[in-house]
Amino acid sequence: MRTPLIRLVAAVAGATVLAAGCGSGAGPSAPGKSEITLWQQKFTDQEDAWYKKAVAAFNRSQDKVVLKHVIVPADTWDQKMRSAQAAGKAPDVYTVNYSKVPGFARTGVIQALDPLIPADKWAGLQEPVLASVEHDGKKYGYPMLVEPSAVLFYRKDLFAQAGLDPERPPATWQELIDYGRKLTTKDVAGVVTAANQIDLAWSTWGLQWNAAGHLPISDDWSAPRAADPAYKQLLQVYQTLYQQGIMPKQPLAPYADANPLGQGKTAMMVCGSWAASVLLQDYPKLVGQIGAAALPSFDGDATKPTATLGGWTLVVDAKSRDARASAGFVSWLLAEDTTLLVEFFKNTKFSKYSPRAAVAEAIAKDPAAAENPWAKTIEERVVRYAKAEPAYDWAVSLAFGKAVEKALQGKDIDEALRAADAEIKELIAKNDLAGQGS
Amino acid sequence: MAVTSLRATRARPRAGARPRPRRENRVAFVMLAPLLALLGVFVVWPLLHAVYISFFTWSFYDPAVFVGLRNYLNVLTDVEFVNSVTRGLLFSAIVVPAQVTIAFVFANLVKSVSRRMATVMKVTIYVPAVISEVIAAIVFALIYTHRGGLLNWFLDFFGIEAIPWLGDTVTALPAIAVPAIWIGMGVASLIMLAGLLDIPETYYECASLDGAGPWTKMFRITLPLMKNVILFLLITGFAASLQFLILPLLMTQGGPVNSTNLPNLFILQHFTTDLYVGYSIAAALLLFAVLGTVSAIIFRLVRSEKAMDA
């Protein structure tokens, strides 16, 4: 009676041990060395390669800390991070979008960096960008780059074919709609932009400022402001573009993906400035045929914001076992020597901007910067007037994104805005938002 | 899988009878030990822990704050949650009857073709069942591409203008139902076939002698005798279809205008974007309650005393 049982237990245990043995685990780290982990969201191959190189350089540069580098695909990032946080296994350092910083700071997920990175290292950072990583007067992330969320890229060759002046991009929304109509053919869309509520929620932040001069929630987050009639023009534009078939009835690709323009599936494309790096990398022959411009302003005033300054920063987890070493890496990578950083902006074809004066100057001096023919326009027409990303809960942005999507799908605009207003009001109550804004 | 028991009463009355009702606690618990240990550690304990967490609001970092039933109230008063469950039920109402109908036609067809053809059919119908939801989502998204997609290209031959299958609130949910049906039809068909082959051929022969036509046989013999198998497929299909996650996640992200935001996706999106956890867990447990209730009804419906009485 005993043998089969023992055999069974041995089999199960054997399988377990075998399986556990296959895990690579952390491996024995060298004595006296502190090990910290960096999670980096998967971007483009060029960016991933740069991070890899940077981590190797950091590990070579000193002998106290070993940095482990993990690349996590974007569509699995949130699940993985949330679970890791719940189990106290979050990485020490990770990449995060500015818009998430204030929320993480408020809920104690990340720690303030001012005590860990000396004051002089923070000098020369652009004020608005710095503001977007601040909470309660403390800084929770070191800004690495900014990317305006919405730029209009267009195909000059297709403009010419349609009898439009390739050097004159649309300056008003009416013009954009008219041009779009002329450019639309059976196989080519007039314009491509965000079409689902998630993409619309963040890509229209700039236009939300532009249309109404404020976001759909009051500054102190105590009252919804989505019902402002000034938003109607914004929803109307999306409705017209979609309902008249100027933008595709089904997204060709996610908003952030610039390939449709390169593939010639659309004549105009609204996308973030990062589109430039994909276009330069994968469609070098087309570069001369592509122009860039700021999105039109609703009242024609080109000094009003049309985009927000999205971008990435590195933060340190609140439960990091070695916060000093983690912050040390952030400082080493982003706040000290500029050589490596300049290389980053170079590898991404100058499609992103540095909020740090020293880096920006070095980039300006780099002759290769001319490679990106759109960088100057974007900097002068878009970045200059852009706003920082909002700090409130994502659900608030999503409520507005939903309203735009409803309009796009042909629903009543007033009704959609009223519903968004009501939803934001409910979110304020359920999440105790009132008074948390600044 | 409850179906045997109902057939057991018909065809194998003594099958499950125990020879000696004597207790064998020691042996039994040794045999059960691995099962109960694994279920206990990886399923039951996490469930109890989840129930506990659902009464708190927790950022994972600051101490969790007890909020009583507030998460549940928030979920139940959230129109989007109620909508997602209703949508899930609608989705089931598309997927399940379609699957059962396909399985029924398939099983009858297999019976009426040559052996070789029958084998080919049995093998091919099961192939989609081995495909992951991820891959199915990728293939079908490709087929549904608005311009340059296979389906619209095909419809173009009939002069039908390109339809934005995944971009329209009306077509998106049925469009996602198709891969769901495709994945599930193999198993359903084989089960249906097994049930069909179990009906003694003599029943049909007798009916033929009495001059019954194919339709009469179908309605008087096949359908009544297959009632339990069909019921079983309806019910397990329902439980499975209410839990689809990857198809809408990868194909539409729940859009347009939430028209494909099925319950599990709703929960996942809250889990990943909410600053506090509690809400999403409460929503998941409420979904469990819905599924559990329906499943309890199932067991009653299929009259499965055997299944419950171990």
Place this chain on the structure above:
Amino acid sequence: MRGAPGAILRYGLAAVFVVAALFPLAWLAMAGFKAKTEVVATPFQFFPEMWRWDNYARLLADEAFLRSLGVTFAGAALFAALSLVVNALGAYAFARLEFAFKRTIWVIVLTTMFIPGIAIMLTSFIVVTELGMLDSLAVLVIPGAAAGVQVFFLRQFFLSVPAVLEEAAQLDGAGPWRIFRHIFVPLSKGAFVVVGATSFLMFWNSYIWPVLTITDPELFPIQQYLATFRSERTSEHGLLMAGSTLAALPVIVLFLIFQRHIIRGVRLSGLK
């Protein structure tokens, strides 16, 4: 439905079934032959402009991809074996033995069948973290091995085994272990194939759980590996399609090898 027109109709319909089941996969495989920009090209192209092996060749030469296939295969085999042992023993106890609290325990096991995975996703992650199982094959193999559904299925099968066989063995003085080993195991091959194949598939196709628990790229199971071809800003369409095809192939081949047993297993195992 008799006569020639009936036969044409029947075989026509049968052909529709076969095509409907296989076509999407054929389409996937063919997309793997297309270039990155060709996959969703406008205007539509049915066949690739040029049959390029690049995508397939690149993957088959990609060590990480092959390692991922190997990891998945080994993990799936271990998982199938472990779940067979655990669930069959439990099912046998429920089907053939009398013990204390049998009904209560049975109801608990049954209930676990209906717990939505997402409800316990977070808390089971906490458990495996505390057990130090992250980033190992163990975390993929062990937590899901015990499954109420399979216990239920096997119990139904064991219940259908005629009691006479067992009575004869008992007269010879055989205990439950020997009866299980020498009577039930040989009789249950069909059911075991079904359970093993189901577990194998479940492991092969799982996506969310590996994403949470595996961070080390060397241990990425295949579905997670494929996800690295998808990115927010640009996707490797051709590679993704070719990779998906190659990922589906092993399970299809495995199914073809075992199809007779699986189909018979479904019939035999009380699923009718």
